[in-house]
Amino acid sequence: MQISNPDKFYDLVVVGAGMVGASFCCALENLLGENPISVLVIEAIPPGNDLAKQSSFDARSTALSFGSRKILEEFAVWQELGAAVCAIDEIQVSDRGRLGAVSLSAQEQKVDALGYVVENKRLGEVLNARLLGSDTINLLSPAAVSSIKATEGGMQLRLQHGDSDAIVDTSLVVLADGGKSPVCEQLGISQSIERYDQHALIANIVFEKPHNNIAYERFTDTGPLAILPLQAIDGMNRGSLVWTLSVEQAAEFREMNEEQLLSLLQERFGFKLGKITNIGERFVYPLSLSLAKEQVRPGLALLGNVAHTLHPVAGQGLNLALRDARVLVDVLDKAMQQGVTLGDMSMLLEYVARQETDQALTTQFTHNITKLFSSNNDAKVWLRKFGLLAIELSPRIRHGLAERAMGLS
Numbered sequence: 001m002q003i004s005n006p007d008k009f010y011d012l013v014v015v016g017a018g019m020v021g022a023s024f025c026c027a028l029e030n031l032l033g034e035n036p037i038s039v040l041v042i043e044a045i046p047p048g049n050d051l052a053k054q055s056s057f058d059a060r061s062t063a064l065s066f067g068s069r070k071i072l073e074e075f076a077v078w079q080e081l082g083a084a085v086c087a088i089d090e091i092q093v094s095d096r097g098r099l100g101a102v103s104l105s106a107q108e109q110k111v112d113a114l115g116y117v118v119e120n121k122r123l124g125e126v127l128n129a130r131l132l133g134s135d136t137i138n139l140l141s142p143a144a145v146s147s148i149k150a151t152e153g154g155m156q157l158r159l160q161h162g163d164s165d166a167i168v169d170t171s172l173v174v175l176a177d178g179g180k181s182p183v184c185e186q187l188g189i190s191q192s193i194e195r196y197d198q199h200a201l202i203a204n205i206v207f208e209k210p211h212n213n214i215a216y217e218r219f220t221d222t223g224p225l226a227i228l229p230l231q232a233i234d235g236m237n238r239g240s241l242v243w244t245l246s247v248e249q250a251a252e253f254r255e256m257n258e259e260q261l262l263s264l265l266q267e268r269f270g271f272k273l274g275k276i277t278n279i280g281e282r283f284v285y286p287l288s289l290s291l292a293k294e295q296v297r298p299g300l301a302l303l304g305n306v307a308h309t310l311h312p313v314a315g316q317g318l319n320l321a322l323r324d325a326r327v328l329v330d331v332l333d334k335a336m337q338q339g340v341t342l343g344d345m346s347m348l349l350e351y352v353a354r355q356e357t358d359q360a361l362t363t364q365f366t367h368n369i370t371k372l373f374s375s376n377n378d379a380k381v382w383l384r385k386f387g388l389l390a391i392e393l394s395p396r397i398r399h400g401l402a403e404r405a406m407g408l409s
C-alpha cells in the first residue's frame with residue numbers, strides 16, 4: 001500500500017523498488033503472513049504509467065532462466081506475467097564469418113523451456129501492482145534517502161519525501177538502489193570496477209520470419225549481438241536486440257538513420273529471421289563489471305546491481321539477484337524463527353556464505369565470456385572456434401552449458 005507519512009520505526013527498510021528491490025518485497029510478503037514485522041520500501045520514482053523513467057523498467061527485455069521462473073513462482077509474481085512472457089526453446093550461439101556454432105535446445109535437455117523473455121515494462125507493471133495492492137508492505141514514493149548512519153539497533157535514515165523530511169530507524173536496510181548508489185558512497189562502501197569500454201545498444205526489432213522461440217547470440221567483429229524472442233504483436237514478429245559495441249560505434253549507431261542501421265544489422269546478423277524491417281527507439285548502456293567490496297554490515301545488506309553489476313552478454317544479472325533475494329529471505333525467516341534481530345551480523349554472514357560461490361562462479365563465467373567473445377585476437381578466435389565445435393560435438397558439455405543458462409547449475 002502506498003503511504004504518505006512513514007512511521008518512526010520499521011523492522012526492515014528496502015531502498016529501491018526496481019526489479020530486484022520489488023521482487024524481494026514480493027518474496028517478503030509471503031513470509032509476512034506468519035510474522036508480524038513492519039516493512040517500508042522507499043522508491044525515488046513514483047509507480048505510475050511512465051515506468052520508463054525507472055531504471056529497471058525501461059525499454060529493455062530480460063532473459064529469465066528456468067531457475068528464475070521457479071523463484072518468481074515462489075514469489076507469486078510469475079503467475080501474473082501471463083501471456084507477456086515468451087519461452088526460449090532453443091539458443092543458437094555462433095561466431096560470424098567463422099566455423100563453429102552451438103545449439104542448445106529444451107527438447108534435448110528435456111525441459112519445457114531453456115528460459116523466458118519478459119519485457120521489463122511488463123515486469124514493472126506486475127511488481128508495482130503487487131506493492132500498491134499489498135496490505136503488509138508500505139511504499140513511500142517518490143522518496144529518497146538523503147542520509148544514513150549506523151546506530152546501535154541497526155540503521156537510521158533521513159528521508160526526503162516531497163517537501164517533507166522524515167527520520168526512520170530500522171533493524172535492517174536492504175539496499176537495492178542500483179548501480180550508482182549515493183547511499184553506498186555515504187557509508188564508505190566502495191566498488192571494484194572493471195570498465196569494458198563497451199556500450200550496449202538496445203532496441204526492439206521487427207523481422208519477416210517467425211522466431212520460433214529461438215534466442216540468437218552471435219559474436220561479431222564489433223562485439224556480441226543477441227536477439228531475444230518476444231511475443232508477436234498485431235502479427236509482427238518481434239525481438240529484443242542487445243548489441244555490444246565500442247563506445248564510439250554505439251554513439252554512431254544510435255544516431256544513424258534507420259535504413260543504414262538496418263542494413264548494417266542485417267549484414268552482421270544474416271537472414272535467419274528473414275529481412276529485418278524495423279528498429280524501435282534505441283537506448284545505450286555503458287557496460288562494466290562492478291562489485292561492492294562489502295555486501296553486508298550489521299543492519300545492512302546489499303542486493304542487485306548495487307552488490308554486483310555484470311555485463312549483459314550472458315543475461316545473468318537479474319537471475320543472480322533473484323537467487324540472492326531468495327536466500328536472503330530464507331535467512332531472515334530463520335532469524336525470525338530464532339527471535340534474532342533482522343540486522344544480526346551472524347545471520348547476514350550466513351547469507352553471504354550461502355551465496356558467495358554462486359556469485360563468484362556467475363561473475364567469472366560472465367566476465368570470461370565477455371573477454372573471450374569481444375576479442376579479435378588470433379588465439380581467442382581459435383579458442384572460440386574449437387570451443388564452439390567441442391560444445392556442439394559433446395552432449396555432456398552442452399548439458400553443462402544449458403544447466404548454467406537455465407540457472408540450475
Ligand SMILES: Cc1cc2nc3c(=O)[nH]c(=O)nc-3n(C[C@H](O)[C@H](O)[C@H](O)COP(=O)(O)OP(=O)(O)OC[C@H]3O[C@@H](n4cnc5c(N)ncnc54)[C@H](O)[C@@H]3O)c2cc1C
Pocket residue numbers: 015016017018019020021042043044045054055056057060061062063064143144145176177178179183200202242285303304305306312314315316317318319320321
Ligand atoms: C542492456 C542490459 C541487458 C540486460 N539483460 C539481462 C538479462 O537478459 N537477464 C538478466 O538476468 N539480467 C539482465 N540485465 C541485468 C539487469 O537489468 C539488472 O540485474 C537489474 O536491472 C538490476 O536491478 P536493480 O533493481 O538492482 O537496479 P535498478 O534497475 O537500477 O533499480 C534501482 C531502483 O532504485 C531506485 N533508487 C535509486 N536510488 C534511490 C534512492 N536513493 N532512494 C530511493 N530509490 C532509489 C531507482 O529509481 C530504481 O527503481 C541486463 C542489463 C543491461 C544493462
